[in-house]
Amino acid sequence: MTQSNGGARPRLDRTAIAVENLTKLFPKPGRDGAFTVLEGISITVEEGAFVSIVGPSGCGKSTLLNVIAGIETSDGGSVRLAPRAARANAEPRIGYVFQSPRLLNWLTVEDNIRFVLEAQNVPRSSWPELVRRNLALVGLAGQERNYPLNLSGGMQQRVAIARALAIEPDILLMDEPFSHLDAITARKMRFDLMEILARAKPTILFVTHDLAEAVFLSDRIYMMTTRPARIFKRVSIDLPRPRQPEDDRIFELEKTLMRDFFSVVEAGA
Amino acid sequence: MREARRVTRLLPPGAVTLVVGLVVWQVVSLFFLPVFLPGPEVLVERMVEIYRAPSAFGVVGVTLARILEGFALAMVVGTGLGLAMGLKRDVEIFFDSWIMVLLTFPAVCWAFLSVLWFGLSNAAPVLTIFLIVLPFVVMNIWEGTKAVEKGLVEMARVYKADRSLMLRKVLIPQLMPYIFSSLRIALSLSWKIALVAEAFGVASGVGQQITYWFQQTRVDMMLAWGVSFMIFMVLLDLLVFRVWARRSFAWRRQFAS
Numbered sequence: 001m002t003q004s005n006g007g008a009r010p011r012l013d014r015t016a017i018a019v020e021n022l023t024k025l026f027p028k029p030g031r032d033g034a035f036t037v038l039e040g041i042s043i044t045v046e047e048g049a050f051v052s053i054v055g056p057s058g059c060g061k062s063t064l065l066n067v068i069a070g071i072e073t074s075d076g077g078s079v080r081l082a083p084r085a086a087r088a089n090a091e092p093r094i095g096y097v098f099q100s101p102r103l104l105n106w107l108t109v110e111d112n113i114r115f116v117l118e119a120q121n122v123p124r125s126s127w128p129e130l131v132r133r134n135l136a137l138v139g140l141a142g143q144e145r146n147y148p149l150n151l152s153g154g155m156q157q158r159v160a161i162a163r164a165l166a167i168e169p170d171i172l173l174m175d176e177p178f179s180h181l182d183a184i185t186a187r188k189m190r191f192d193l194m195e196i197l198a199r200a201k202p203t204i205l206f207v208t209h210d211l212a213e214a215v216f217l218s219d220r221i222y223m224m225t226t227r228p229a230r231i232f233k234r235v236s237i238d239l240p241r242p243r244q245p246e247d248d249r250i251f252e253l254e255k256t257l258m259r260d261f262f263s264v265v266e267a268g269a
Numbered sequence: 270m271r272e273a274r275r276v277t278r279l280l281p282p283g284a285v286t287l288v289v290g291l292v293v294w295q296v297v298s299l300f301f302l303p304v305f306l307p308g309p310e311v312l313v314e315r316m317v318e319i320y321r322a323p324s325a326f327g328v329v330g331v332t333l334a335r336i337l338e339g340f341a342l343a344m345v346v347g348t349g350l351g352l353a354m355g356l357k358r359d360v361e362i363f364f365d366s367w368i369m370v371l372l373t374f375p376a377v378c379w380a381f382l383s384v385l386w387f388g389l390s391n392a393a394p395v396l397t398i399f400l401i402v403l404p405f406v407v408m409n410i411w412e413g414t415k416a417v418e419k420g421l422v423e424m425a426r427v428y429k430a431d432r433s434l435m436l437r438k439v440l441i442p443q444l445m446p447y448i449f450s451s452l453r454i455a456l457s458l459s460w461k462i463a464l465v466a467e468a469f470g471v472a473s474g475v476g477q478q479i480t481y482w483f484q485q486t487r488v489d490m491m492l493a494w495g496v497s498f499m500i501f502m503v504l505l506d507l508l509v510f511r512v513w514a515r516r517s518f519a520w521r522r523q524f525a526s
Contacts, residue, residue, distance in 0.1 A: 070427075071423055071426050071427055094427065096428070102420050102421055102423075104421065104438060104439065106442040107438065115425075115428075115430070115434070115438055116428040119429050119430035119434055120428060120429060
């Protein structure tokens with residue numbers, strides 16, 4: 001059970017995710033040989049930190065998350081995941097929020113959350129409390145018996161977030177979770193996510209193509225180029241929390257990073 | 270004009286076709302002997318005659334039991350095999366051509382072979398039904414697994430769902446439309462095959478009755494057995510499968526509008 005005493009995020013010292021020199025090849029369609037999707041990726045995420053990977057669409061960010069989540073293999077390098085200090089000897093629990101909600105539309109909202117609780121062998125006695133608390137956390141209290149297709153896109157993504165949080169993940173992977181939403185809903189969701197995470201406190205690796213989003217949310221940003229995907233910059237975002245999305249310092253940082261990105265792309269071209 | 274439209278609106282669609290068909294049938298039958306081509310009226314009389322004897326329900330029961338055995342066997346094995354073929358590449362490669370063989374092998378041969386191998390036992394018609402229905406079920410479910418959403422399977426794998434949970438909550442619900450269409454195809458195939466199989470090799474059931482009346486050249490009695498059995502099967506389809514299907518898709522119907 002996480003304590004919700006609010007306030008600052010935990011000190012960043014224990015490593016939760018260590019990706020070293022990761023390489024991933026994809027076979028060339030229809031021919032022999034392969035092309036490199038990920039090349040020598042190294043990323044460190046400390047326990048309780050919010051780290052983003054920013055890169056253009058199609059650069060292999062989702063592939064990276066899938067390798068970290070263990071649903072795709074790598075062709076070199078290593079991925080090490082550690083559970084939070086409180087459950088040091090257990091398997092790390094991984095929550096994943098995808099680009100689209102990926103809910104089971106034939107199950108109610110409540111049953112969608114129970115699905116992952118059953119998958120993770122969470123004792124049944126704690127299900128009602130976990131369902132209730134996490135739906136309340138994402139602002140969907142009262143929607144337990146509703147079906148996903150009755151909800152708006154934003155609400156469905158909230159269910160997906162509640163589902164990921166319900167297993168009390170050590171590590172939360174998020175793959176452009178707001179990119180399918182309209183700008184206003186997305187802004188609200190980012191704001192709410194900060195609130196939610198101040199209480200749930202998992203370690204987060206967040207993938208996005210939106211620099212402003214990354215700057216607003218993250219403690220640190222890794223910037224990625226494409227074809228093959230390589231990390232070319234690591235930036236710490238030291239702005240105090242809680243942050244405001246319209247903060248001038250966020251705009252300034254975004255502008256600087258955008259310039260950096262294009263200078264690297266143009267140098268490579 | 271407006272009157273006519275109002276009348277057609279009052280009738281369920283298809284009722285007009287049915288009435289016209291019955292009238293034509295009745296008129297044509299007037300030119301023939303009832304034992305050669307009975308009219309609908311005669312047919313109903315014969316059916317009442319048949320089912321007045323309680324033993325008739327025994328005859329229907331025997332056939333029904335065989336159908337349900339062969340049908341259930343084909344559904345269970347076919348769903349399992351179709352799923353395995355859709356999910357595992359090696360299984361698919363192994364069975365691919367065998368399913369084609371089963372699908373194209375002449376049904377009559379199965380009927381004869383079953384009798385030769387199993388004699389005049391219950392097993393012969395059940396096996397015939399099973400072998401003929403199986404490939405249809407396999408093809409349908411196999412097709413269904415190809416339409417399964419990969420993103421959901423990926424989601425379930427990320428959250429470490431075991432095989433049973435994956436099947437129950439992720440795969441089977443997505444396959445339900447395919448399972449239901451298989452059920453209905455399988456049932457209608459089963460009962461037609463059952464009658465043929467019975468006509469060939471067993472001394473009981475509706476098929477045997479039809480053979481008997483064929484030998485007496487009594488078209489009226491043949492049709493009375495055939496049509497009444499058809500009515501039972503249509504009722505079974507309507508009452509069991511359609512209601513069940515409607516329940517299973519409640520989650521979808523809610524948003525159909």
